[in-house]
Amino acid sequence: MSNATPEHITHWLRSTKAASGTIVRGVRFADETFASDVDTKDFPALALEQAWRIVSDAFQVLSAQKLPPTRLSWVYEKAVLHCVRRGDGAIFGVFVTKKAADVDMNGLNRMLTEFLHMTGE
DSSP: OOOOOHHHHHHHHHHSOOOTTEEEEEEEOTTSOEEESOOOSSSOHHHHHHHHHHHHHHHHHHHHTTOOOSOEEEEOSSEEEEEEEOTTSOEEEEEEESOGGGOOHHHHHHHHHHHHHOOOO
């Protein structure tokens, strides 16, 4: 379950169609490197890396308190960030629009599940 390489995951990220309502997607690997599917002035890579570092810290703190999360979400003024962490420490996050009617939740859940169960095959 956790033997997918960063290259394989990055390829998956950039080749998998995003669910409707997705603003940007990114992965933070256990070695603290980062990949996203887009780099725009609205979401510069540095800002995304910082957001995922905070997400990583939240996963670690909750796990240390014996509250291991399977999925975390942050609600912002105009967006929601959904995140999951694999057993190998890689974290996948998806910013979606806050307007629920514009988000394909089935598609979002499919992406999160695919990431969690991805292998190197």
